[in-house]
Amino acid sequence: MKDRDFVFTGISKSYGKKKVLAGVGARIPCGSMVGVLGCNGAGKTTLFNILGNADRDFTGRVSLRGSDVAYLRTDSPFPPYVKVEELAAFYARFYPFDGGRAASLLREADIPGGSRLASLSAGKRRLAEFIMNFCTRSPVLLLDEPLTNLDINARDFVVNALIDCSLDERIVAVATHEVAELENLFTHVAVLKEGRMRPLTVAESIRAGGRSIKEFYRESLQ
Numbered sequence: 001m002k003d004r005d006f007v008f009t010g011i012s013k014s015y016g017k018k019k020v021l022a023g024v025g026a027r028i029p030c031g032s033m034v035g036v037l038g039c040n041g042a043g044k045t046t047l048f049n050i051l052g053n054a055d056r057d058f059t060g061r062v063s064l065r066g067s068d069v070a071y072l073r074t075d076s077p078f079p080p081y082v083k084v085e086e087l088a089a090f091y092a093r094f095y096p097f098d099g100g101r102a103a104s105l106l107r108e109a110d111i112p113g114g115s116r117l118a119s120l121s122a123g124k125r126r127l128a129e130f131i132m133n134f135c136t137r138s139p140v141l142l143l144d145e146p147l148t149n150l151d152i153n154a155r156d157f158v159v160n161a162l163i164d165c166s167l168d169e170r171i172v173a174v175a176t177h178e179v180a181e182l183e184n185l186f187t188h189v190a191v192l193k194e195g196r197m198r199p200l201t202v203a204e205s206i207r208a209g210g211r212s213i214k215e216f217y218r219e220s221l222q
Helices: 044-051 084-094 099-108 122-134 152-164 203-208 213-220
Strands: 006-015 018-028 033-037 059-062 069-072 140-144 171-176 188-193
Touching (some): 006 044, 018 059, 033 044, 044 069, 044 171, 188 203, 188 213
Parallel strands (some): 033 171, 069 140, 140 171
Antiparallel strands (some): 006 018
């Protein structure tokens, strides 16, 4: 894995006359776990679609693209007839991929490789796609609302997986409005509000000031 920061600058996006992102930018240090926080409609998914190469109709610059960025989307891009093992083969073809680790995590999550996505519950399908993205060796991992549709055990599975990779040199960016279960993992925090991103803040400096990340987030929205 290459030791490099993830840089995006001047990211702007409009839908008709509505500007969703207005000059968003940040330099995310290698080895960081960043919480990109914002209310629904703040532009988190739009930003991640751009950073994850799912949307190419924008202005601005992004330093890493293609297989360097793995992206767990809120809406699955895969057809329901695809089998989990075929999903793994897809990731192995287009990304640097740890198939052994993926197989181990699928067993741990009780997700058979021969299952079609349509046969899985919404939570199991979400978990299967998380595992595929998590098991890439891409320098950047983007997770858009990774806890959506997950029960408490599956949420613990995701959180524990992220704890395990907290010492890796890869960059993990999590877009969420659910702060409580993830805030202790964040090394940096960025708040999106009305299409603009506040400067990247070191999480430890927030904690050193006696505030939780959740409190900082609430204050940033005022």
